[in-house]
Amino acid sequence: MSADSLRLEFDSDAKQFAGDEKDAENLEAAVGYWLGYPVFVEVVQFHPDWDNSQKCGLQYALGHAHHAAVQVLMRTAERLHLDSSALWEEGRICRELFLSPDLHNPEFRGVYDTWPDCLGSARYQLPQGMQDAIQQGEATFMRLTTLVGMSPDDLARIVETVKQNTGGTNATTDNPDQMLTPQRLADRAGIPEADKLARDSLRKTLEKWRRENISKQGTDWVEVADRKPREPGFLYRLGAVEHLLLTARATG
Numbered sequence: 417m418s419a420d421s422l423r424l425e426f427d428s429d430a431k432q433f434a435g436d437e438k439d440a441e442n443l444e445a446a447v448g449y450w451l452g453y454p455v456f457v458e459v460v461q462f463h464p465d466w467d468n469s470q471k472c473g474l475q476y477a478l479g480h481a482h483h484a485a486v487q488v489l490m491r492t493a494e495r496l497h498l499d500s501s502a503l504w505e506e507g508r509i510c511r512e513l514f515l516s517p518d519l520h521n522p523e524f525r526g527v528y529d530t531w532p533d534c535l536g537s538a539r540y541q542l543p544q545g546m547q548d549a550i551q552q553g554e555a556t557f558m559r560l561t562t563l564v565g566m567s568p569d570d571l572a573r574i575v576e577t578v579k580q581n582t583g584g585t586n587a588t589t590d591n592p593d594q595m596l597t598p599q600r601l602a603d604r605a606g607i608p609e610a611d612k613l614a615r616d617s618l619r620k621t622l623e624k625w626r627r628e629n630i631s632k633q634g635t636d637w638v639e640v641a642d643r644k645p646r647e648p649g650f651l652y653r654l655g656a657v658e659h660l661l662l663t664a665r666a667t668g
Contacts, residue, residue: 419470422459422582426477433484436491443492443564444574449485450507450557451571452578453478454534457514459582464595464638464651479511489560496563498556506532506553509546530575536609592655595638597648598622604654605661618664622652625660632656 429449433442449456460466460474486507490500510531532539532550540547561571596604601622602615609615626637633639636656640649 419463419466419474423474423477426474426481430477430481430484433481433488439488439491442488446485446488446492447561447566447571448574448578449482450489451530451575453482453510453514453531454529455575455578455582456482458529462597462640462648462651464640468642475515482507482511489557492564493556493560496560498559498563500556502549502552502556503560505549506557509549509553513542592653592658594654595651596654597651599648601652601654601657601661602664605664607664614664618660621660621664622650622657625657626650626652629656 429445432438433446456478457475460471460478463471466474486503489507490503493500493503513535532554535542539550542550598619599615602618605618607614607618629636636653638651640647640651
């Protein structure tokens with residue numbers, strides 16, 4: 417998906433969410449933005465071919481679409497006699513956190529890629545007020561989805577649709593051409609996040625492979641331009657390094 421087509425998708429969704437006439441029809445898409453926001457952010461921020469101006473424009477359009485999606489959820493909550501204010505505050509916190517370079521960092525990411533589980537242990541390092549707002553918002557969100565008949569399987573399906581439609585780096589497909597960070601490759605190798613030694617070993621293996629394959633820069637690996645502090649510096653094509661993951665899995 418190109419930057420222009422993704423921008424059009426965000427803008428179109430934001431317009432579609434405006435007004436309450438089609439809230440029931442738009443509810444599933446709104447849930448996709450709520451749960452899949454980290455996937456969208458990662459697609460925007462880590463795409464190797466988009467420059468900073470494109471990423472800034474996409475981030476703005478994504479924030480607008482997410483804001484409109486939260487309003488769909490709020491109107492639905494009100495119809496179900498739920499307090500919608502908790503959704504508003506959690507949605508605001510979500511957008512705020514992902515604008516922070518310290519929190520938008522794979523090192524802070526949990527083993528899940530949905531909001532808010534993507535925060536991992538960083539969730540409990542937040543100010544208490546933010547922790548409370550997320551907890552209250554999640555309670556409302558889960559009550560809402562339960563009351564409208566969405567099962568856990570439905571929620572998982574919605575997130576998978578987001579990944580497939582965006583080509584997100586978190587996608588669980590076996591597309592050999594997807595470009596992944598060392599952290600995501602470690603996830604695919606089945607190395608637990610707590611096993612820092614094994615993850616660091618895989619990172620060093622990838623670095624050695626990269627040095628031995630300088631000529632493959634731009635095809636099998638890319639350097640992330642204008643990366644922020646603590647963000648990964650390189651992305652690797654899955655098909656080119658999958659043999660390294662098999663070795664890591666076997667020795668892990």
